[in-house]
Each structure stands twice: as structure tokens, then as C-alpha cells.
Amino acid sequence: MTANNGSELTPDKVLGELREVRHDLAEAIAEEHRAEVKIEAAEERIEEIEEELARESKIKVNGRTRTVEGRMVSYEEVTKLAFPSGPTKPNTKFTVTFRNAAQVPAMGELDAGQSVKVKPGHNPMNETIFNVTETVLS
Template identity: 45%
Template sequence: MGAIMADRRLTYEFEVDGTVCRTRDPILDGRQIRAAANLSPPADFRIVEIRNTSTRAIALEDRVHLDANHRHCFRSAPGDRTYSFLLNDAECEWPQETINEAEIRAIGKVDDDLDLVLDGDIDRVIERGKDINLGGKAVERVFTRPSMRTVTILVNGREKEVARGTISFEALILLAFPTPPTGPNVSFTVTYRKGPDGNPEGSLTAGHSVRVKNGMVFNVRATDKS
């Protein structure tokens, strides 16, 4: 009996959309979890629990056994359905029609040196920070693989292999001109297209960089105003 009383004095923590909730009850149902997170009316919200590199939907009457040594994490969204996807063949459910690459990485505890890849006729790397749509007819399949250390870009029509990540204005000038023209009247312009989603085209100026992707096209021009 004493052991039971000791258990009841424990504080159990869980997190809903980043907000930490606390309770002394070791077992909560889906309705109570929604109420603790001020999701009202509870029936208008879907929630999923993130656990063991996968997720599961929690209905109103589903019971969750809380662990005093582990903070359970939930994600919620208004709506009347959840969406499914596979992450390395683990079945996952999500309360929104879209999910961000960072959320998938967190769910699967995916190391930063691995790529998330969307399975399809042509496998496609999910770019950092990009959303994918889960509302299609087929269940999306996501898998991980070692990141490519380099990407291939075009600089003034010539293929160049560069390190994955960002590239600077100054580095692009050296790729375009191994021996750049010099002089007080020489200036350079750098423009690009086929860039990453959210930043597909634009220009660079001295001291600035841009994230590169395979097939990105750069035009680097030198102008002598003398």
C-alpha cells in the first residue's frame, strides 16, 4: 500500500505542441490530454504521440500510461482525421496534411549526416526545412540514407562539384575565374536559378552566401568599367 501512495506523489510530465503539462495521474485518456493543453472542444482536435521513432494517433478514449522518467510528446491540430506515412517502414500518423522535414527528422531521431528521401519513381531528397504533403491517395514513404557530401552545380555553363551546404560570392568568382581579373574598375555580378525551394533564383553580393542544390545554375560576370 505504501508503494502505491509513493507512486501517486510522483509528478508526470508530458508535452503538447511544445507546452509542458504536469499531472499526478499516471494514466490519462485522450480527452484529458487535450483538456490539459486547452484544446477545446476536445473532439475538434486530433493528437498523435511521438514515440520510439514513430507516432500513433490518440483518440478521445485511448489511454496513455505516463512514465515519470520520460516526458511523453504529443502534436495536435484541429481537424477530423489524421494522415499516415512510413518512416523507414515504421507506420506513423500525423494530425496535419503537411509535415516539415525537421519534424520527420525529430520523430525518427535521424542524425544530421543522413538525408531524408521521399520514395517514388525518382527518389527525391527532402530539403532542409521543406514540408511534404501527406494528403495524396498513396501513403508517402520516407527513408534515410547517408548524405551526399558534394553536389554538382553549373557555373557559367561548366559543371563544378562543390561541398554540400552554402557557397559564397567569393568562392563562385574563383570557380568562374581561376585567375580573376583585377583592377580598381573591375566588378563582379553573380546570379543564380534552380536554387532550393523558397529561394529558387536571385543574386549574390560580396560577403553573402546561398545554399546549393544539385543542378543549381550560376552566372558569374566580370565587368571592367574603365
């Protein structure tokens, strides 16, 4: 019996090659296990970071940076951040606009009872921006 390269195949050569292949396979399995452990650790860290980011978000309301809980901000929360003591005059309506939100559409107007999904985290370049204006109704 001869191999493709023209050398004589003997039982000892075949057994030697088989041992080498088994050794390579064992090394590959060990490396795969190490990679799986690293992937699991990375996935756990990603979950921790996502959970941390979901707890609070930075937004900008009328030019001032504010921290809010979670990733959803309601019309009522934004107006309270802009005007903590409420309307300054009777017969007042608040108009709330937003941009750079983590939703589609990323910009628009927010009405009473509505909420906006804000971008998570603490990066000032990534903040969802709200403008709240007070209009006196006649």
C-alpha cells in the first residue's frame, strides 16, 4: 500500500498520523472551550453595561443636561424638568419638541400622555434634546 506522496504506508505510520490528528483535535477542542468561556464573559459584561445604561440616561432640556431614570421619558417628565414649579402663568400650554431620540422618528413634537425613547448613557454627543416652551392661551 502506498500513500499519495509515493511513500509506503505502514501500520506504524498510520497510527502515528492518527495520534497526531487526535492531538490536534484535542487542542482545537480546548481552544474552542477557552473561546466559549471568553464569549460568555463578554456577553455577561455587555448585559451588565446595558442594564447600567438602562437605569439612567442623560438628556438635554432647554439647554441643560438632566439625568433621568430609564430610557423612556414622558411629556410630563420633560415639562416638569423644564418648569419644576409648573406654569408661570394661568392658561398655559407647554409645547415639547425633541430630536436625536432612539426611535423612529428621531425628532418631532411630544404631546401630553406621550413618551420618547431616549439614547442611553452619559455621552453628551449622544443626548436626546428637548425644547419646552410655554405658551399662554388667549
